[in-house]
Amino acid sequence: MLQIIKQILLTGNKTEAPPQPNDAMRNGVQQINAQILNHVGRALAIRHVDAGSCNGCELEIHCLNNAYYNIEGLGINFVASPRHADMLLVTGPVSRHMEIALKRTYDATPDPKLVVAIGDCGCDGGIFGESYASCGKVANVIPVDVTVPGCPPTPTEILQGILTAVSSNK
Amino acid sequence: MKLDDFTSIFPKLPGAMPIWHGTVNAQDLYSLCEQVKQAGGKLVSLWGSDETEKGGHYALHVSLLSIDGMLVLTLTVDQTKPAFPDLSVLFPAANRMQRSVTDMLGLHPTEAGDQRKWLRHSTWPDNVHPLRKSFDMNTRFTPEEDNYSFVTVTGKGVHEIAVGPVHAGTIEPGHFRFSVVGERVLKLEERLGYKHKGIEKRFEYMTLQQGAKLAGRISGDTTVGYAWAYAQAVESATLTTPPPRALWLRALFLELERLLNHIGDLGYLGNDAALAFGFIQFWILKEDLLRMNGDLFGHRYLMDRIVPGGVTHNLDNSGLLRISEMLNHIKHETGILKDIYDEHAGVQDRFLTTGFVAPDLAAQLGLTGLAGRASGQAWDARAQFPCIPYDQLDVQMATHRNGDVAARVTMRFEEIFESVRLIRLMLEQLPAGELSAELGNANEGVLGIGWVEGWRGEIMVALHVGENNRIHRLHPHDPSWQNWPVLEHAIMDNIVPDFPLINKSFNLSYSGVDL
Numbered sequence: 001m002l003q004i005i006k007q008i009l010l011t012g013n014k015t016e017a018p019p020q021p022n023d024a025m026r027n028g029v030q031q032i033n034a035q036i037l038n039h040v041g042r043a044l045a046i047r048h049v050d051a052g053s054c055n056g057c058e059l060e061i062h063c064l065n066n067a068y069y070n071i072e073g074l075g076i077n078f079v080a081s082p083r084h085a086d087m088l089l090v091t092g093p094v095s096r097h098m099e100i101a102l103k104r105t106y107d108a109t110p111d112p113k114l115v116v117a118i119g120d121c122g123c124d125g126g127i128f129g130e131s132y133a134s135c136g137k138v139a140n141v142i143p144v145d146v147t148v149p150g151c152p153p154t155p156t157e158i159l160q161g162i163l164t165a166v167s168s169n170k
Numbered sequence: 171m172k173l174d175d176f177t178s179i180f181p182k183l184p185g186a187m188p189i190w191h192g193t194v195n196a197q198d199l200y201s202l203c204e205q206v207k208q209a210g211g212k213l214v215s216l217w218g219s220d221e222t223e224k225g226g227h228y229a230l231h232v233s234l235l236s237i238d239g240m241l242v243l244t245l246t247v248d249q250t251k252p253a254f255p256d257l258s259v260l261f262p263a264a265n266r267m268q269r270s271v272t273d274m275l276g277l278h279p280t281e282a283g284d285q286r287k288w289l290r291h292s293t294w295p296d297n298v299h300p301l302r303k304s305f306d307m308n309t310r311f312t313p314e315e316d317n318y319s320f321v322t323v324t325g326k327g328v329h330e331i332a333v334g335p336v337h338a339g340t341i342e343p344g345h346f347r348f349s350v351v352g353e354r355v356l357k358l359e360e361r362l363g364y365k366h367k368g369i370e371k372r373f374e375y376m377t378l379q380q381g382a383k384l385a386g387r388i389s390g391d392t393t394v395g396y397a398w399a400y401a402q403a404v405e406s407a408t409l410t411t412p413p414p415r416a417l418w419l420r421a422l423f424l425e426l427e428r429l430l431n432h433i434g435d436l437g438y439l440g441n442d443a444a445l446a447f448g449f450i451q452f453w454i455l456k457e458d459l460l461r462m463n464g465d466l467f468g469h470r471y472l473m474d475r476i477v478p479g480g481v482t483h484n485l486d487n488s489g490l491l492r493i494s495e496m497l498n499h500i501k502h503e504t505g506i507l508k509d510i511y512d513e514h515a516g517v518q519d520r521f522l523t524t525g526f527v528a529p530d531l532a533a534q535l536g537l538t539g540l541a542g543r544a545s546g547q548a549w550d551a552r553a554q555f556p557c558i559p560y561d562q563l564d565v566q567m568a569t570h571r572n573g574d575v576a577a578r579v580t581m582r583f584e585e586i587f588e589s590v591r592l593i594r595l596m597l598e599q600l601p602a603g604e605l606s607a608e609l610g611n612a613n614e615g616v617l618g619i620g621w622v623e624g625w626r627g628e629i630m631v632a633l634h635v636g637e638n639n640r641i642h643r644l645h646p647h648d649p650s651w652q653n654w655p656v657l658e659h660a661i662m663d664n665i666v667p668d669f670p671l672i673n674k675s676f677n678l679s680y681s682g683v684d685l
């Protein structure tokens with residue numbers, strides 16, 4: 001136990017200042033309303049859905065939970081069920097095998113809801129594109145509010161995308 | 171045909187790794203597989219190809235590992251009666267691979283017990299096979315009912331828990347069906363294929379050069395492993411030898427990737443055993459390493475840094491120094507954290523005996539890579555079949571026999587320390603010179619194989635060259651093919667709440683097998 005406390009003290013506080021929202025990432029009509037805006041700052045609940053990624057984008061989403069980005073400290077929470085979520089964070093081109101699951105997850109998320117598509121694949125299908133097996137970009141399957149390009153986008157860019165979505169209509 | 175003779179009968183493929191390739195009939199295929207198994211070898215991969223346009227037949231390809239190296243066998247499969255011998259009776263890991271060959275190409279294993287579909291869900295009908303040359307990648311179908319028949323367990327008090335494809339965390343999609351009594355798991359059945367996005371078909375629309383980028387996106391956590399294996403396959407087919415400096419830098423990237431994944435996994439394993447402290451600590455370390463990668467090589471995960479012929483980024487003296495300091499940092503922090511994990515009663519209580527896979531079961535099922543080495547399966551291509559630069563580094567393979575979560579955790583610690591040692595040697599001995607060589611031309615019909623010991627296990631890329639330096643067929647193999655079925659055994663008799671921990675201790679790829 002002593003060693004744990006010592007290590008915690010030696011590590012210090014690693015959390016950095018969050019990035020600013022980026023207007024360039026705004027996309028389409030955003031469904032956000034005052035009710036969610038009121039939530040922001042206390043807790044934004046995000047449900048991540050991997051709809052067919054290479055798993056690269058997930059690696060960077062994981063990093064949002066590390067002490068440098070400390071996303072929970074900003075009042076943003078990853079939740080286990082779409083029914084608890086204000087926002088879906090969707091990665092990958094949508095594989096046709098995930099099309100129904102993604103639609104159902106979207107339908108299970110209570111209104112008003114936000115969708116942020118992550119990565120080049122989520123934005124435009126990326127290198128996988130559209131085919132017999134891939135629906136391509138997320139917007140081909142469910143409405144998308146904000147897209148975050150990159151392969152994979154860095155944690156800072158993903159966080160920027162999330163903040164851009166919640167700060168719309170501000 | 172005798173196995174002992176294969177290195178003299180079959181030609182060795184050009185390139186960095188000891189790989190032999192031969193065409194055999196069905197009888198010899200089965201017999202050689204049997205002999206490899208009896209000699210303690212194993213199945214690496216199994217895939218098919220459509221040769222109807224030029225050769226008027228299909229082909230089945232099988233790659234096997236023996237102490238002499240890799241043996242790749244090709245069987246000509248009749249167009250009118252597309253059948254091949256069932257190899258799953260010898261190698262249980264062949265089951266899902268064979269079912270995928272049936273889905274994708276319409277070739278059937280004769281008399282196989284399990285002929286259910288695998289990669290195909292409801293998106294395309296069962297008489298359609300996307301990897302046939304007559305199939306256009308952009309064909310669309312109206313989805314039908316999936317109707318997959320799970321194995322059901324009956325008995326007093328047995329009930330099912332169905333999980334996924336969308337999981338409760340930030341992980342890839344897949345479906346798990348547990349049959350339980352109370353909290354005890356009687357059986358787990360996995361259903362994967364949700365991420366199938368037509369990777370293999372897409373390769374067939376690409377040139378050898380273009381394919382490199384897609385290869386680096388088969389499984390994002392192994393982007394270096396796949397990019398290197400792909401480059402090896404292309405270099406073998408085009409008779410290209412990359413300059414020494416490029417090979418050393420590739421190995422540096424591969425060990426950095428191993429560090430990233432092992433460090434991240436150790437954090438999550440602590441977290442899943444309710445030690446959030448472990449997650450915080452290891453993920454600070456991981457972020458430090460990612461930032462170093464980004465600064466030195468322009469990509470946090472080193473995507474697209476390995477290309478056919480060489481590498482894209484160099485390393486200068488200040489970079490050498492930065493990596494060297496990072497190694498000190500990793501070794502110091504990991505040493506402290508290892509002591510804490512080892513002495514933490516709560517963590518050890520969760521790790522020890524959990525998710526046990528006995529060495530003989532591991533051998534029988536073909537458990538491979540890191541998880542295999544934790545259950546006594548001593549295979550590591552870096553140590554046994556070392557290419558440049560591993561041949562000069564005397565790689566020490568870590569192995570354990572306990573086969574539980576604790577053993578897979580210990581494996582990761584030991585491999586981190588070994589990778590730190592290897593990278594140090596690489597920094598000291600990095601040869602000067604060019605970063606890439608010009609690619610030669612590949613002849614149509616040539617087979618090139620790449621084989622790299624990725625952080626999870628052996629990554630293999632099989633490249634069948636088409637006209638004008640284009641890809642005729644490409645099959646990437648992930649060690650998760652072997653290890654997913656073993657996870658079904660590892661969870662038996664454990665309690666449901668230990669599944670996330672056991673699953674994490676294997677950390678298998680979905681995208682790498684769904685393709």
Ligand code: SF4
Pocket residue numbers: 052053054055056057091092093118119120121122126127150151152153387390
């Ligand atoms: S954007 Fe890049 S990292 Fe993300 S899923 Fe697509 S290929 Fe992978």
